[in-house]
Amino acid sequence: MSPATRAETMVFAASREVEDGDSVFVGVGLPNLAVQLARRGHAPRARLLYESGVFGARPARLPISIGDPCLVTGAAQVLEMPAMFQYFLQGGRTDLGFLGAAQVDRFGNLNTTVVGPDYRRPRVRLPGAGGAPDIAWNARRTVVILRQDRRKFVSRLDFRTTVGWAEGGRSREALGAPGGGPTRVITDLGVYGFHPETREMILESVHAGVAIEEVRAAVGWDLRLAPEVRVTPAPEPEMLALLREEIDPKGIYLGRPSSGKALSGPSTSRS
Amino acid sequence: MSPATRAETMVFAASREVEDGDSVFVGVGLPNLAVQLARRGHAPRARLLYESGVFGARPARLPISIGDPCLVTGAAQVLEMPAMFQYFLQGGRTDLGFLGAAQVDRFGNLNTTVVGPDYRRPRVRLPGAGGAPDIAWNARRTVVILRQDRRKFVSRLDFRTTVGWAEGGRSREALGAPGGGPTRVITDLGVYGFHPETREMILESVHAGVAIEEVRAAVGWDLRLAPEVRVTPAPEPEMLALLREEIDPKGIYLGRPSSGKALSGPSTSRS
Amino acid sequence: MADDARILTMREAVARFVRDGDTVALEGFTHLIPFAAGHEIIRQRRRDLTLVRLTPDLLMDQLVHAGTARRLVFGWLGNPGVGSLHAVRRAVERDVPAPLEIEEYSHFGLLCRYQAGASGLPFFPLRGFRGTDYPRVNPLVREVTCPFTGEVLDAVPALRPDVAVVHAQRADSEGNTQIWGLLGAQREVAFAARRVIVVVEEIVEEAVIRADPNRTQIPGAIVDAVVEAPGGAHPSFAQGFYDRDNAAYLAWDRITRDPAALDRYLEEWVYGLPDRGAYLERLGRDVVNRLRPAPRLASPVDYGDYR
């Protein structure tokens, strides 16, 4: 079997963030693969939540959107959206949320609204908030997954759609946020944590074959490193086989290791 | 067929308050009989609502409480109670509500909470509010049904559970109430309306055989009379037969005209 | 992926999750009243409870008379369709056998407290107390001003019970719970509570639940204990399983007026019995059969197999 690609390593790293029994807001694309992988491995009782109103989904195919009918059939509960947001999210019943973004800053705040300095006349009009602000605000842990480049890791967001650690330090707490804030940012280059005091993003590991300079070049601020930047653990062979053969057998999100092709645009979008 | 009793006349008068197509908060006992009668007569499309969460009930037997299972089977919709109160009542989707009371004052305000001057040490602890305040506040029309005596028609309530016309005049409006306020009070002696300006209760009709002095004796304030106090219309024979033979065939609420016995205590309670 | 750790006997569930001094919400609006659970709370002699219920009825009369309660939070107090709760009234009117604090709302007011609790909000706005005497006697009925219209509304604070106890028709072993017929505020009180005990007519395979996910009211994620207790809502009813035992409600009107009769009732039907199975045996097969309705099935619904 060929070694894990960077994208596969990213998905595997994300899957390690899921704890058994967690109620997880999933989204589609890469986070979905990560949670499916976790459920097949160390977290068989993780429960999948979707802002469309589904709790305990057991999709029989790869869902195309967070409102795919395969998420409904066989689920434990489907409820109206106001109840999903009020009771599961605002009510503090969510352990983990996965989010994507067009821009992320050093404190894990996210922009999915507009690119460009003028909200009224944006250079690019992005989808907007969806459920992301509420997932990030309320979940006990939030993990951001995105493919990395310098235009995405910015020193200043064009628009703050979703609050991570706000201005760092205790500023998130000062806003009154009940959830735990972002714990990890996972990209196709490496894995980041946040400093426990300053709440600034810290490079914790790089994927096999990625140089730290390559990472620095893909970050728009002066990136802090962990005292020891490790190499992200590679997926165990059986996990990799599962990912390739059962979870994304057509390579819709991860491509074929041989071809390197994959659907990238929408892969971390939430809807 | 023996002529209508006072209780039967009361139920018939109440049934005339139902308009075809109305969404009506019913309660059990006398209001239920009134609405059933209306549905069999001039208002076949009146829809029965219960604060227990039922819309469009078609009970196959006389319901014992507002949460009787016979109200569920065959209903058009059953929803959770918060939705019932928020969407049907507070949301302004109710045309008519029937209410009972332990005490009523000249402005149609109701007490179902305590008897005695001290709330903390009541002479009689009554059931309390239930859904009555919200029905009276939000329904476009409210009709109060109760068996009348001087202890019930009081000059001053011991506790105001439910707002009718408040202090009269435009005081209900000043409180911000969206519903239309009480339109009728119907007892076993007569039928009352409210003065369009002062909002004070006015005797409009007495039931056959009831003297105005008998009514005055059962009212704890100086009762106003309509310019012409009529005799309450007697039920048409076919309506009376319906009431006796089909709607309350066992005489649970109305007794048998021959025996005069009836269940009176809970007959206008809501639960 | 079934996990049976949550399936407990009633004795275990109450012993583990209901503590002296707790705020305990026992919900079920006329329907699915958790009598079996309430009786176990009496049997285990819990004390100083704050009992919360939209419509305190026979069960509350029993819990109060048995001395479990320090405080009662409610919306409507009575024997529905029959009369008064005299045990509660003795406590409120005359401190007999002991004083009982009361905290009183309309149904809607208490429902809004549950909703705030379930929603992680500190308060909930509503219309419904203006012009009434409730704000005068209950300091938890306050005002809030709309930041758009300037209108003054009522507000109630969140209620987060330590424990919610609800009865339901069926659940799987993870606690995914389905209710049909009157839904009361079961879902809201469960989400509002810190611990949740679900009592059901039957524990079913998860496939039964998952074949109709819209029917699920309470997700397993928030359930601590699942107790199977068929007939556990008697003398109230369980839609499709049994009718209200109206004779028992009528009989209560005599029992509740006489403290000695109430003592005897508790001795015979609560303290003297180990569990709901024994209760049903004592009640007799005749009564159980009499209360069973003829079937009336829901219309079929197809979710489709998407793969």
Added chain:
Amino acid sequence: MADDARILTMREAVARFVRDGDTVALEGFTHLIPFAAGHEIIRQRRRDLTLVRLTPDLLMDQLVHAGTARRLVFGWLGNPGVGSLHAVRRAVERDVPAPLEIEEYSHFGLLCRYQAGASGLPFFPLRGFRGTDYPRVNPLVREVTCPFTGEVLDAVPALRPDVAVVHAQRADSEGNTQIWGLLGAQREVAFAARRVIVVVEEIVEEAVIRADPNRTQIPGAIVDAVVEAPGGAHPSFAQGFYDRDNAAYLAWDRITRDPAALDRYLEEWVYGLPDRGAYLERLGRDVVNRLRPAPRLASPVDYGDYR
């Protein structure tokens, strides 16, 4: 007691209940998107509409390109799982073909606006905008202070659309409407609206609805028109009836990038067809058959016959 006066053709329903300048909410979260109704709004050339939708998608691209909209109120804007809505983007980024005002919330923010509208409240409190840039760009995101804790929360005002349009699986002739699968905010938007148009896969006998009253999402009391339009949610899905036509979503990504292609699409699929029946005919039996899932029935439920 059936009353068939509410059963209308789509043409009649839109002609009667959707007016130029109206605020029109078209709901259905990825599921049951009211494409057939939206196409009729385009066909009748409504103008100056304020369109409201949690997730504007292909349908909104079409409505905006066709010139029906003056303003868009939304929570997430995109072709779900595929990409962008370029017609909407052209209008927002470059005023092409005409300017489009936008008013933007999170999903939760807009859901709370519906809930306030449905509940007769002037506002709804929530947590979710603090620390974001939304209050800066949307003056309808404000603050409210909890009268119990002093905590500052976010608040949004009630939204009461002139018209709500929802698609559903089935309704009776009085408009009692049942939905299963994703429920979105269909119930809330219907209660919030002044007029309600329900489009269904099938109009059924009232006995079908009344055999499962817990399944009813929208009561007939608030429904103005019931339109039968099988397949009316295509290319989105109707749980149990058909799957999402993903090929159509992928194809849209090409169409939406090219205004001329979008013109051709509207000509062929909207203006050039009288109704949804003709649309399905043009789509072809093969597509319809391909999208039909194998059956997966809900588990039985017994309501009991109480008499």
